[in-house]
Amino acid sequence: MNAEPAVRTDTPPDQAPAPRSRAALLAAGAAGVTVVLWASAFVGIRAAGEALQPGPLALGRLLVGSLVLGAFVGYRREPFPARRDLPWIIACGLLWFGLYNVALNAAERLVDAGTAAMLVGVGPILMALIAGVVLREGFPRPLMAGIVVSFAGLLVIGLSSSGGGGSVGWGVLLCFTAALAYAVAVVIQKPLLARVSALQITWLACTVGAVACLPFAPALVRESSHASAGPLLWTAYLGALPTAAAFTTWAYALARTSAGRLGVTTYLVPPISILLGWLILGEVPAVTALGGGVLCLAGVAVSRLKFGRA
Numbered sequence: 001m002n003a004e005p006a007v008r009t010d011t012p013p014d015q016a017p018a019p020r021s022r023a024a025l026l027a028a029g030a031a032g033v034t035v036v037l038w039a040s041a042f043v044g045i046r047a048a049g050e051a052l053q054p055g056p057l058a059l060g061r062l063l064v065g066s067l068v069l070g071a072f073v074g075y076r077r078e079p080f081p082a083r084r085d086l087p088w089i090i091a092c093g094l095l096w097f098g099l100y101n102v103a104l105n106a107a108e109r110l111v112d113a114g115t116a117a118m119l120v121g122v123g124p125i126l127m128a129l130i131a132g133v134v135l136r137e138g139f140p141r142p143l144m145a146g147i148v149v150s151f152a153g154l155l156v157i158g159l160s161s162s163g164g165g166g167s168v169g170w171g172v173l174l175c176f177t178a179a180l181a182y183a184v185a186v187v188i189q190k191p192l193l194a195r196v197s198a199l200q201i202t203w204l205a206c207t208v209g210a211v212a213c214l215p216f217a218p219a220l221v222r223e224s225s226h227a228s229a230g231p232l233l234w235t236a237y238l239g240a241l242p243t244a245a246a247f248t249t250w251a252y253a254l255a256r257t258s259a260g261r262l263g264v265t266t267y268l269v270p271p272i273s274i275l276l277g278w279l280i281l282g283e284v285p286a287v288t289a290l291g292g293g294v295l296c297l298a299g300v301a302v303s304r305l306k307f308g309r310a
Helices: 003-015 017-048 054-076 083-107 113-120 123-134 141-161 167-192 198-212 214-226 229-254 259-281 287-303
Strands: none
Touching: 017 113, 017 229, 017 259, 054 083, 054 198, 054 214, 054 229, 083 113, 083 167, 083 198, 113 141, 113 167, 113 259, 123 141, 123 167, 123 259, 141 259, 141 287, 167 198, 167 229, 198 214, 198 229, 229 259, 259 287
8 A cells, every 4th residue: 555655755756857947948949939030130120210300100019919828818817916016016116117228219210120139238238237136046157157158248238339429329329228118117017927817917008108108199190191001011010929929928938037048048149130131121230239149149158057056
């Protein structure tokens, strides 16, 4: 009678690694989808920005994202968050979906897609530093080493991609504003994911951002009526994929790893943005920009290392 329970208690430890490995693989896949879609967003913003000003473009993107996400929330019948979580979700929406989008759209009228991606790339650095203090995630040596290597790659990309002119300074400032909003919002979002689903948070935050951008509605109607199909299709794409899909996969991955470590993976965005800009917009990357992309990849690899005991 005692032999059978002994066998059953031995089984779970043997089976435990499989679910953990599967969860880690799914989180890595979600992060990969996010990185590719966010990289394409920098190109999409440049294309849609030919006809739409920063505010109207942000509103159009967020309206599409809110509708797509709302349909999934309704289908899944997601429970509404507790009242205590709403102020934090509102803050996340205002920062990441409202301020971030308007600032980035404005910046990409002054700098190219690859340069904007590089400059916003300081966000993970800010995120890791804030998360290390606020979320008490600490500052592990692999993470800090990866930040140094990847940041060196970002600098190389910036030097090879940026142009001259007085407007570049404003573009840099706007990109940094977007990066700071993004970093603070991620740190706010991380604890919420323990209580609220990734889909629910993304939909509510996106809706908050759309509401905050409603003053741009008259301009959106006016500019859309004069725009060609291309910029409008890019706006719809930005709302459906880099917003609705990518922010959900990001939240899914964030719930299963640390904010600082996941943030470093977004260093992959600049080299992918430069490649897509070359393929779609005809922006030919310099050899030094490609070298910077290699450094970004190396930094991501270093951040995943484990020092000390195996």
